[in-house]
Amino acid sequence: MNEPTRNPRELGKPMNRVDGRLKVTGAARYSAEFFPQGVLHAYALKSPISSGRIRELDVTAAETATGVRAVITHVNPPKIKQPNPDSDSGGGLMNEHRLPLSDDRISYGGQYVALVVADSLEHARHGASLIRIRYEEKVPALKPEQARETAKRPSKHNEEQVQLKKGDVEQALGDQQLVIMERIYDTPVETHNPMEPSATIAEWVDEDHLTLYDATQYVKGVQDLISQAFGLKKENVLVKSPFVGGAFGCKGAVWPHVFLTVMAAKAARAPVKFAISRQDMFSGIGHRTSTTQTIAFAANPDGKLQAIRHRVETLSSPVGEFVEICGARSTGVLYASPAIQVEETVFQVNVATPTFMRAPGECPGTFAVECAMDELAVQLKVDPLQLRIINHSDRHPIQDKPWSTKFLKDAYRLGAEKFGWQNRTPEPRSMRKDGKLVGWGLATATYPAHQMKAEVTAILSADGRAVVQCAAHDLGTGAYTVLTQISAEALGIPVESVTFELGRSDLPFGPVAGGSNTTATVGSAIYDAAADLHRSLMKLASADAQSPLHRVELDQMVLMGEGRLTSKEDASKSDRYVDILRRAGKESLVGHGKFGRSKSEKSPTAFQSFGAHFCEVQIDPEFPLVRVTRFVSVMDCGRVMNAKTARSQILGGVVMGIGMALHEQTVYDPATGLPVTRNLADYHVPVNADIRDIEVHFVGEPDYEFNPMGARGMGEIGITGTAAAVANAVYHATGIRVRDLPITLDKLMRSS
Ligand code: MOS
Numbered sequence: 001m002n003e004p005t006r007n008p009r010e011l012g013k014p015m016n017r018v019d020g021r022l023k024v025t026g027a028a029r030y031s032a033e034f035f036p037q038g039v040l041h042a043y044a045l046k047s048p049i050s051s052g053r054i055r056e057l058d059v060t061a062a063e064t065a066t067g068v069r070a071v072i073t074h075v076n077p078p079k080i081k082q083p084n085p086d087s088d089s090g091g092g093l094m095n096e097h098r099l100p101l102s103d104d105r106i107s108y109g110g111q112y113v114a115l116v117v118a119d120s121l122e123h124a125r126h127g128a129s130l131i132r133i134r135y136e137e138k139v140p141a142l143k144p145e146q147a148r149e150t151a152k153r154p155s156k157h158n159e160e161q162v163q164l165k166k167g168d169v170e171q172a173l174g175d176q177q178l179v180i181m182e183r184i185y186d187t188p189v190e191t192h193n194p195m196e197p198s199a200t201i202a203e204w205v206d207e208d209h210l211t212l213y214d215a216t217q218y219v220k221g222v223q224d225l226i227s228q229a230f231g232l233k234k235e236n237v238l239v240k241s242p243f244v245g246g247a248f249g250c251k252g253a254v255w256p257h258v259f260l261t262v263m264a265a266k267a268a269r270a271p272v273k274f275a276i277s278r279q280d281m282f283s284g285i286g287h288r289t290s291t292t293q294t295i296a297f298a299a300n301p302d303g304k305l306q307a308i309r310h311r312v313e314t315l316s317s318p319v320g321e322f323v324e325i326c327g328a329r330s331t332g333v334l335y336a337s338p339a340i341q342v343e344e345t346v347f348q349v350n351v352a353t354p355t356f357m358r359a360p361g362e363c364p365g366t367f368a369v370e371c372a373m374d375e376l377a378v379q380l381k382v383d384p385l386q387l388r389i390i391n392h393s394d395r396h397p398i399q400d401k402p403w404s405t406k407f408l409k410d411a412y413r414l415g416a417e418k419f420g421w422q423n424r425t426p427e428p429r430s431m432r433k434d435g436k437l438v439g440w441g442l443a444t445a446t447y448p449a450h451q452m453k454a455e456v457t458a459i460l461s462a463d464g465r466a467v468v469q470c471a472a473h474d475l476g477t478g479a480y481t482v483l484t485q486i487s488a489e490a491l492g493i494p495v496e497s498v499t500f501e502l503g504r505s506d507l508p509f510g511p512v513a514g515g516s517n518t519t520a521t522v523g524s525a526i527y528d529a530a531a532d533l534h535r536s537l538m539k540l541a542s543a544d545a546q547s548p549l550h551r552v553e554l555d556q557m558v559l560m561g562e563g564r565l566t567s568k569e570d571a572s573k574s575d576r577y578v579d580i581l582r583r584a585g586k587e588s589l590v591g592h593g594k595f596g597r598s599k600s601e602k603s604p605t606a607f608q609s610f611g612a613h614f615c616e617v618q619i620d621p622e623f624p625l626v627r628v629t630r631f632v633s634v635m636d637c638g639r640v641m642n643a644k645t646a647r648s649q650i651l652g653g654v655v656m657g658i659g660m661a662l663h664e665q666t667v668y669d670p671a672t673g674l675p676v677t678r679n680l681a682d683y684h685v686p687v688n689a690d691i692r693d694i695e696v697h698f699v700g701e702p703d704y705e706f707n708p709m710g711a712r713g714m715g716e717i718g719i720t721g722t723a724a725a726v727a728n729a730v731y732h733a734t735g736i737r738v739r740d741l742p743i744t745l746d747k748l749m750r751s752s
Pocket of ligand 1: 249359360513514
């Protein structure tokens, strides 16, 4: 049924964003930009300590302050029920499990301890300043060495294998005949800084009906957890999120502020808006955990790997659970080796619970492995590109299954050619330009191809236009546009005739916009809905004596991509959708589709994307600020759905990876545990001046085994391997190996 149209027109085109005009004119409204009648504003008071209890609390001055309508603390919280997050069966996600204000315990700095609701944000903030709290303070644990007794080795996290073991790693690492290398890499905490901070508006329509505007990657997940927590029927909770200004993972789970906003609207008997400040994004919505990763290699002198051991230490909090699966998602999929071992240990510290951040696991994981590969290449005097080709995995290195498609060698070849890799002289400090040290480095990128569950409704009108619906999300990724293109292609009508609706919980089920799955999942469900719609059209045509397709068998009809069906045998027999509907006297025709793939581990094929990054840095030898002057990325993500938005996804991933390599680091005060770098002046992300020339190419070979579009996701792979490519280029330029990110100039001065 999922037969492609005979003359595909829409897919692959560099189509402009369908929502581009709305965005540049400011007409696209984000969650905090809605103003329900009588909306009140919430401001949260945050804990200045990271571990302990609230001993005394006095809110009397706050309650009587000008404009204040409600003050909620752990003493008087509206009662709510602990929801059960179950994203595997279409439910919501929660990383912080403790409900806000549920007791007097403090588990991390910045924890919400009170919410003040007032007629203006200023009054709410003033009210909060009048609350008096006395804390009983304990010494917080902030690092693994302060939390040794909390160490855990989860075998699985959300059904995914965390620890891996294949072959005898220890034996190979003790083998005198082999080249042995062991290195430790550190990555700091990084915090999501989308343009749009998180925000929620809650409006109780009546006792049993609730409307939310929420900046979220998962409207159905918010609907699920909020309905559970407040004892409402799911369908009575409407979550709207038409536009999201970036997310990168921090809007995937339901965080305390969402529950708090609904509680506040209940207590104040009015709609409440709670917009998270940039500062509070540093404790309230998750972050990427810091990691310490130890990579050990045993290799033949020619470079062939005989063993890889990847040990990982990451952090989580006392009030939640998250595992940044660094080893399994990098070493577990990258290189062929008879022995592979991945061990990951998670420590509980008094810092807010971490969460997914663009390529969680793969991103820090590939930093460690891809730097280690570069170090091994240096040690063996093998070209680092050659070393990767020698160890290319023709099958999944752990599951020993074939890949659906893998064109990594083509990505290496094309990238090397575009970059000019053959002109590299291997010796560090051997290349110079205009008095600057020049360094060239490379790394492999990888990210799994995920598909989840989705349902789609396609409504074809008598005028030939179609509305296609799914509770999916556009985080700024281009989903509105790509899903419009896929709909046009699948329905066989021009792209101008399609309106795609998403970002509302009353639409057919859409999965979390995470794991780079939207295009693949929702696209597949679109094809199914289109097939359903076509069946109805074909039946109408076949039964209609007026139709040129009268009595033509359904399987003898094909789509011609012009809003028409045509006989396979006789191309002169053709009927337009609009004519079929008109003659049948129908205003519209509806098609329903769904898609749900079982977990990839159970499939006989492994679905994974790969890519190659080539990076040039230039560094002043006297004042070693690192400038990334050139970057070439070649990605193998299946068929490209939209050349423009696809490029933007990879470009954005590379920019964020450069930020990881050179700038980003969330610093916590060792005395209080509070984030110190909590604005965009102190927490550095790349700006225009940091980014020069980035080239993006795609191999573009379709993966039809994966889905009818042949496409794998692109949202996250761009950031994987990027920081390693930069670090490897910095080593090549300077001879200094920096193994702890970010690579700030002090590290290059200190070691030289
Ligand atoms: Mo992405 S970190 O899976 O939202």
